[in-house]
Amino acid sequence: MSAHRAQTLPPGLYAETAVPAIGLPPLETELRTSVVVVGGGITGLSSALHLAERGIDVVLLEANEIGFGASGRNGGHVNPGLKPDPDEVEHDFGELGRRMVPFSYAAPEALFRLVERHQIRCEARQAGTLRAATTAKTLVGLQNLAAQHAARGITATLLDASASVAATGTNRYLGILRDPSGGSVNPLGYARGLAQAAMAAGARVHVGSPAVKLSRPQASGWRVETPSGAVTADRLVIGTNGYTDDLWPSLKRSVVPLWSGITATAPLPDAILRDVMPGGGVLYELGSITVYYRVDLAGRLLMGGRSAQHAVTGPDGFRFLQSYACKLWPALAGVAWTHGWNGQLGMTPDHYPHLHEPEPDVLLALGYNGRGVAMATAMGGLIARRIGGEPVETLDMPITDIKPMPFHGFWPLAVNGRIAWGRLLDRLAR
Numbered sequence: 001m002s003a004h005r006a007q008t009l010p011p012g013l014y015a016e017t018a019v020p021a022i023g024l025p026p027l028e029t030e031l032r033t034s035v036v037v038v039g040g041g042i043t044g045l046s047s048a049l050h051l052a053e054r055g056i057d058v059v060l061l062e063a064n065e066i067g068f069g070a071s072g073r074n075g076g077h078v079n080p081g082l083k084p085d086p087d088e089v090e091h092d093f094g095e096l097g098r099r100m101v102p103f104s105y106a107a108p109e110a111l112f113r114l115v116e117r118h119q120i121r122c123e124a125r126q127a128g129t130l131r132a133a134t135t136a137k138t139l140v141g142l143q144n145l146a147a148q149h150a151a152r153g154i155t156a157t158l159l160d161a162s163a164s165v166a167a168t169g170t171n172r173y174l175g176i177l178r179d180p181s182g183g184s185v186n187p188l189g190y191a192r193g194l195a196q197a198a199m200a201a202g203a204r205v206h207v208g209s210p211a212v213k214l215s216r217p218q219a220s221g222w223r224v225e226t227p228s229g230a231v232t233a234d235r236l237v238i239g240t241n242g243y244t245d246d247l248w249p250s251l252k253r254s255v256v257p258l259w260s261g262i263t264a265t266a267p268l269p270d271a272i273l274r275d276v277m278p279g280g281g282v283l284y285e286l287g288s289i290t291v292y293y294r295v296d297l298a299g300r301l302l303m304g305g306r307s308a309q310h311a312v313t314g315p316d317g318f319r320f321l322q323s324y325a326c327k328l329w330p331a332l333a334g335v336a337w338t339h340g341w342n343g344q345l346g347m348t349p350d351h352y353p354h355l356h357e358p359e360p361d362v363l364l365a366l367g368y369n370g371r372g373v374a375m376a377t378a379m380g381g382l383i384a385r386r387i388g389g390e391p392v393e394t395l396d397m398p399i400t401d402i403k404p405m406p407f408h409g410f411w412p413l414a415v416n417g418r419i420a421w422g423r424l425l426d427r428l429a430r
């Protein structure tokens with residue numbers, strides 16, 4: 001078997017600020033376990049943790065380092081809910097939809113309690129998620145969403161334009177819906193903490209260990225080969241999201257691995273900080289090209305959004321986000337932007353996360369549409385419930401067929417300029 005060169009995360013803010021990685025070995029032997037998990041992002045790590053907490057033996061294989069994918073690079077926003085509004089979810093899924101809505105809205109609270117329970121050091125702060133309207137059209141959508149929340153007893157406050165200025169320090173927004181259950185984490189710290197918690201609960205975790213071949217040694221169960229070892233298991237879980245390769249047939253073609261980017265300032269002086277998100281929390285703008293931002297514990301502004309569709313490192317690749325930030329808060333003119341990085345998230349044409357069970361002993365979960373910090377954590381819990389024997393009928397998310405997009409190969413060509421993602425994904429899927 002040939003040696004594998006594991007990649008490390010590109011230099012970035014989180015590599016400097018997260019708790020250091022614990023030294024983990026690659027797999028260099030043959031192991032036997034109950035469940036083998038492929039992917040060391042939030043999906044895989046949360047699955048491993050929840051399985052181990054149930055006393056189920058689990059081995060996790062990560063090709064590179066823990067949090068190498070979107071989980072160690074994201075905005076750190078812990079957001080409640082799914083991308084489609086509650087009304088739409090219930091319309092699309094009926095009775096199941098009425099479980100999906102509370103499940104997805106409870107995901108941030110569950111994450112913050114999990115962080116507490118396992119003492120994960122990741123700068124966790126439950127200071128709220130702000131959804132912001134920049135146009136008359138998105139304001140109507142926001143008001144509608146507020147009414148949907150109120151009808152279901154979901155706590156959220158609708159801020160008018162002047163209250164939005166008080167919350168954010170910019171007059172850009174016509175209205176904001178503030179949900180106190182959301183908040184933020186240092187995502188790389190969170191991923192590393194999940195790995196540590198999973199191991200403390202009994203999971204075995206190997207980095208630098210890509211799953212390169214799957215086979216069935218017997219009628220049931222799996223053998224997963226890495227370049228220098230193998231794991232035999234009764235069940236297989238794959239959580240590779242925007243970094244999905246060809247391990248499972250056609251899975252890669254079921255998500256678009258869209259790049260998103262973030263740029264960060266140096267810690268801002270108090271005089272500026274007073275006017276940048278004085279109300280705290282994390283904010284994302286409604287619209288087809290999402291801008292999202294927060295201020296971290298050290299007072300840096302982390303501004304996220306559109307990115308080139310290839311790897312970019314350093315602040316210079318994100319000038320458009322920086323000039324947008326200066327439009328929001330003119331006092332930022334002249335501040336130092338010290339970091340910039342990007343990563344790939346998994347978008348799905350129906351905007352829902354996908355959980356597949358293509359065979360009775362396989363679960364695949366991916367496609368969080370930019371909301372995986374809370375939702376992938378929740379999905380890990382759901383996967384453990386399913387493997388623990390829970391029937392499909394009582395799960396809080398649908399198990400669906402893998403739907404490869406016929407025109408998937410064209411996605412990179414289509415991503416130039418401003419596009420309506422929903423429309424583009426719909427076209428790739430038909």
Ligand SMILES: Cc1cc2nc3c(=O)[nH]c(=O)nc-3n(C[C@H](O)[C@H](O)[C@H](O)COP(=O)(O)OP(=O)(O)OC[C@H]3O[C@@H](n4cnc5c(N)ncnc54)[C@H](O)[C@@H]3O)c2cc1C
Binds near residue numbers: 344
């Ligand atoms: C720039 C950016 C900003 C974002 N901001 C937010 C945000 O603020 N809030 C939010 O909720 N979501 C956000 N997201 C999305 C969120 O990060 C993802 O939904 C979430 O991290 C997905 O986790 P995952 O474990 O499913 O996948 P990933 O974290 O992508 O992990 C997949 C892992 O699988 C590994 N892998 C792939 N193939 C193999 C193999 N064959 N064998 C072994 N390992 C393999 C990869 O190395 C990788 O580590 C953002 C994403 C990006 C890129």
